[in-house]
Amino acid sequence: MPYEIPFSQLPGLGEEDYPGFPAQLCPNELPDLSKHCSLCADVLKDNPEMYQELKDRQTSTGVSLARCIKTGIDNRGHPCLKSIGAVAGDAECYQVFAPLFEKLIQGRHGKVPEAHMKCHGRRTLTAESAEPLEGYVISCKVAASRNLDGTPFPPAASRDQRQEVEHMISGAALQMEGALKGTYFPLVGSSSYPSKPDGMTLEEEKMLTDDHLLFQHPDAPAVLSTGSGRHWPHGRGVFVNERKTLTLWINEEEHLKATSQRQGGDVQAAFRELSAVLAHISGSLADRAGFAKSDRLGYLTSNPANIGTALRAESSAYSLYHLAFSCPGSVGGLGVGREFRES
Template sequence: MAQGPKECRVKCVLRAMDEAYARLLQSDSKSLLKKYLTQEMYNELKEKRTPTFGSTLLDCIQSGLMNLDSGIGIYAPDPEAYAVFAPLFDAIIQDYHLGFSPAQTHPPLEWGELTAFQNLDPENKYIISTRVRCGRSIEGYPFNPCMTEDHYKEIEQKMTNAFQGLGGELSGTYRPLTKMPKCEQERLIDDHYLFKEGDRFLKAAKACRFWPVGRGIFLNKDKTFLTWVNEEDHLRMISMEPGGDLGNVYRRMIEGVNAIQQQVNFSRSERFGFLTFCPTNLGTTIRASVHIKVPKLSADKEKMKSVAETHHLQVRGTRGEHTESEEGIYDISNKRRLGLTEFQALKEMQEGILEIIKIEQSL
């Protein structure tokens, strides 16, 4: 019997994926995708689909196949992918999240006691700014590779309604990218408020389709609480301010997240906590970071690396992931987000930053 157009397309896609996977195996890629996706596992998973949105293995690994310099190389196209493609996700998650095994479950949400956090740099000698952000996905929707144009519009409308309910310190305005002049976008990007299109890893993962439809930013009046809509995750809620007052920044983020959660339901699993597009952001999804100037310590790359590893910190360039440091300024944050509480993640970051400042002072 002759094959129909659909069967032919499926065969073509599988053949192209086979060829791309073979190139990955033959490459010198250091990605976790290459490390854990064995030929046996690949054969087991390559024709599976998630039950609700029909996501495939290709939807998960296409970015890592196209970008052989990826560190991770995999994204979840929908919440069910973490279960359907569990052999691969579990192995990568255990490696990245420092031993979070398939037998473990993420603890319940615990913001903790705010008085445990302090101003990390009261004399403003080292820390330029502090931010705490978390990602959230809205229940009932897939993630980027499987989202339709209508999905983006629906999520944006839900969030527009939710933002109208924010009051006091959190009150502000939602600005859709479709109505924002390019010059204003560029100014907000330069000031580290707004995300930008063009990350090749996200593009390869089909996270930028229908751009700029459904994308936008909410900013409170003081620009100290903001929410990105439909960038990498459905939502990225961020609290930020100049200086090193981690306690105040964390407090504001908690208030914002709790207020928005009253308006929309977030995707969460018992095993992984809050579910996100990238497996590096599972669990608390918390990323607490500072822009910090440490020219003496940063001159000793090995010492900088050692301190970061000891305190489970991630060191990035001035403008974030895949960028270089400018004038000795780094973006330093907690690396662990899964298998510990929100409170523990913040404490880990605070202790690491205080140690970095102490070392810089001693040099």
């Protein structure tokens, strides 16, 4: 089926990596980073010996230092909005390139203890309402990112590896029953899903877009240069349950981004649904691959900023004007689109 956007011809979305710093092998000398503003650039400038120490290392899946730091070399960044400037190409990167990633993690999260604190889990989930003023929260959602252990993360994955991840996660999702039962929609133009060789229909794409359930191709150079957009839209899609409270994004910037959302402020219900989904997928894949996880760092993601619980919770409330009008003097801690993140 023809598609308007020729992804294979766009830099960073076809077979080749985004132009710039090489992604496979590091050059002998580190480029000039004097005008770069990112955590990665700062670490490499402050520790000039680190590049020579790490530049020839590779993980068992073939991920090099070049792949990890390419986005930070290609993009200067901005001093007022300092990004990390590096990605992990697989779970091993956090060990093989530990001198770099430990400093990046400390720069973003602070010092990480030797033993990672145990997550509370849903059995000790608080019963306290996330809606201090009942009736004012429009919606809430909880999302978690996960990657499969032993497989390169999206920045470093090959075309075949993306397809294998898609088949594993979508296959596990399609086994869910009851309120979680749903449909898998491969992206328009994708040929990786046998039962839908052209991907979802344009009508299905419009429906998911209108419902804000679909992700789009990356267009920011900082994302394109990570490698996560290569082979677009191959091996990518979204699973949606029948009630449209659950979405699973496959092979966007992580192998899996699972989101549970609902109207109102019952964030506990969203968390319970999300936990059930992650437990099901983890159990279904147990004989082939588990989620990439470190005892000390928690769940591992391509973006070091998201490691740990790799969990994000958001709520949207009515405007402060309406809250203040209804309850003057009692809205000091509330905001529109209030967002909470735990990592």
